[in-house]
Every structure is written in structure tokens, then in C-alpha cells.
Amino acid sequence: MEQRRVLEVKNLKTSFFTPTGEVKAVDDVSYHLHEQEIIAIVGESGCGKSVTQMSVLQLIQSPPGKILGGQILFEGKNLLDYAPKSQEMRRIRGAGIAMIFQEPMTSLNPVYTIGEQLTEVIRTHTKCSRKDAWQIGVAALEAVGIPDAQERMRNYPFQMSGGMVQRVLTATAIACRSKIIIADEPTTALDVTTQAQVMELLLSLVEKYKTSIIVVTHNLGLVTRYSHRVYVMYAGKIIEAGATEDILMHPWHPYTRGLLECVPNLTEDKERELVPIQGAPPRLQNLPPGCAFKPRCTCVSGLCRDEFPTLRRIGPNEHWVACHLDAEVSQA
Numbered sequence: 001m002e003q004r005r006v007l008e009v010k011n012l013k014t015s016f017f018t019p020t021g022e023v024k025a026v027d028d029v030s031y032h033l034h035e036q037e038i039i040a041i042v043g044e045s046g047c048g049k050s051v052t053q054m055s056v057l058q059l060i061q062s063p064p065g066k067i068l069g070g071q072i073l074f075e076g077k078n079l080l081d082y083a084p085k086s087q088e089m090r091r092i093r094g095a096g097i098a099m100i101f102q103e104p105m106t107s108l109n110p111v112y113t114i115g116e117q118l119t120e121v122i123r124t125h126t127k128c129s130r131k132d133a134w135q136i137g138v139a140a141l142e143a144v145g146i147p148d149a150q151e152r153m154r155n156y157p158f159q160m161s162g163g164m165v166q167r168v169l170t171a172t173a174i175a176c177r178s179k180i181i182i183a184d185e186p187t188t189a190l191d192v193t194t195q196a197q198v199m200e201l202l203l204s205l206v207e208k209y210k211t212s213i214i215v216v217t218h219n220l221g222l223v224t225r226y227s228h229r230v231y232v233m234y235a236g237k238i239i240e241a242g243a244t245e246d247i248l249m250h251p252w253h254p255y256t257r258g259l260l261e262c263v264p265n266l267t268e269d270k271e272r273e274l275v276p277i278q279g280a281p282p283r284l285q286n287l288p289p290g291c292a293f294k295p296r297c298t299c300v301s302g303l304c305r306d307e308f309p310t311l312r313r314i315g316p317n318e319h320w321v322a323c324h325l326d327a328e329v330s331q332a
Helices: 049-056 087-096 114-126 130-143 162-175 192-209 244-249 254-261 302-306
Strands: 005-018 021-034 038-042 065-074 097-100 180-184 212-217 229-234 237-243 312-314 319-321
Touching: 005 049, 005 212, 021 038, 021 049, 021 065, 021 212, 021 237, 038 049, 038 192, 049 065, 049 097, 049 180, 049 212, 087 097, 087 114, 097 162, 114 130, 114 162, 130 162, 162 192, 180 192, 192 212, 229 244, 229 254, 237 244, 237 254
Parallel strands: 038 212, 038 229, 097 180, 180 212
Antiparallel strands: 005 021, 005 065, 229 237, 237 319, 312 319
């Protein structure tokens, strides 16, 4: 039986208009999310991952940013039909779709306690009493594994570690019963052990609360154990997408293979050196014609210089790639 899609983004375009020109941060991006699924949006910094998710919730600062087109379908409604500051969008943010931002320590107000901030969010979306909101908040903190939840509700953000604050933000989504959680770089600045704990926590939410999760990260190695499907972004576009196993075992795009070669593998030769991707991502203003990855690619052909490749399906599974390489060349 086909899974129901809880979110579908179609041909999304978001640009920033600066004195030096238009920056096409999100350029014709499409993806979808099923019920109780974890997907990963992967790519280097500046490739458009976070801007794509900010566009979903219409949190783009305007000016200079503007969503130019596309559809964002959630529960059968196109979110772009609503004004960014409308009551409809305010209800969707938090209760429908929650976002955990990549800098947890700056996501909470330092002059209010955890309890004050958590109960405010809960009351905004559930219209319950302050006392009930407090108990819901305590239960949410306990659900994400924070000990002494009653006491922690009285703490200020600076009294908690980065990993603990990350759990508080996740607890906010649980308390509001969010259908979708967008975790933007959820393990940034966390030690390896805490990274694993945060990812295990997100996985448990899918099983316990039937939540769907979008993990935005530059670390392809981090999400391979947890995500069901992966979307690889480069220069504002999706350049490869498919089931996690397919992406790992049969990476097609040279950029995807480059990301994987940067990940340490304990099962391989310990003497193997990590191979970095040469160069840097391009500026998104006035991109030249052809494939945006061509200055860094070792497999460039004449077609790559003149024409940007469109996404095409490869193999029997839902594996898509935007690359001019033939199968024999890519798998070599």
C-alpha cells in the first residue's frame, strides 16, 4: 500500500535580491515526505538546504528574500496561498510543522526560563491553562530524556548544555504534537556521543508519536543510519535523490560520491586517506550556463559546460540524478 504524503514541495523557487544581483538560493526544488518517515537534505554550506526549509514555513526575511514560485502542499493545502504573517501560517508553525534551528543556544530567549518559554508555546497552540501547559511541558521534557524535568523547567538556557537545549527544542515539538519536525543541522557543535543521542531521539519520535522528520545536514555519514531517503542539494538544486541504501551503494552524481569519500569508514583500510572535494561551492549570483558543479568535477564533458542536466530516473527504484554521465561512467 502506498504511503500517504504529509508534505509535498513542488518546483519551489526562492531568491534574495541584493545590490549586486539576484541570488537564486532555491531553484526549482521538489521533494516529498511520507507519514512516519525520516528524510535527509544533504549538501555543503550555502547550497540552499536551510533556505528551502525556511521557505516551507514562510520564514524568509523580505526584503531581500522572496519566494517566487512553486507549491508547498501540507494536509491538502498550499501553504503559499497564505500570507507569511497570517493566522493560518501561525497555526501551522509549531502545531503542524515545527523547526529546530541549527543554533540551539540562540533559539531560546536567555532572560526567560525554559518553563516560561515552553508553556507560552504550548498555550499558543493548545489554548490550555497555564497550569496544564506547565504539566504538558514537564511531560515533554521527560519524553526527550531530560532528568528532573520539574526542576529543569525553572532553569535558564545558559544553565543547560547545547545537547540539553537541543532536547528542549525537540520537546517543544512534542508538546505541540507537531506532525512534521524539521531539524536543521541538529548536531552542530555537539560531541560525537551527544550527536548519536540526538539522532536516536529523533528516531524514537517517529516510532512513538508517528512524527515525520526532515533532517538538514552537511554530514552524509550522520544520516545514513537513520534516514529512509536522501536528497542531495548543490547550488540551490536537487542533484540526486533516492533511498538511503541506493545512495550509499550506488552513488551516481560525482558530487554525491565526493561527499561519501569525505566520510571515515571503520570497515575499510585504516590507512585510506579521506579525499576532499576540490574547490568551493559557486556563488549563486549569475551562474554560468551548464552544470554548476563542473569547475570541481573530474568527469566534465562538453554537454556539462553548455546545458544543466535535468533530473532523470535511473534503475528500477526511485533513484533520480541530474547528471550527464552515462551509467557505465558513473559506476566506474
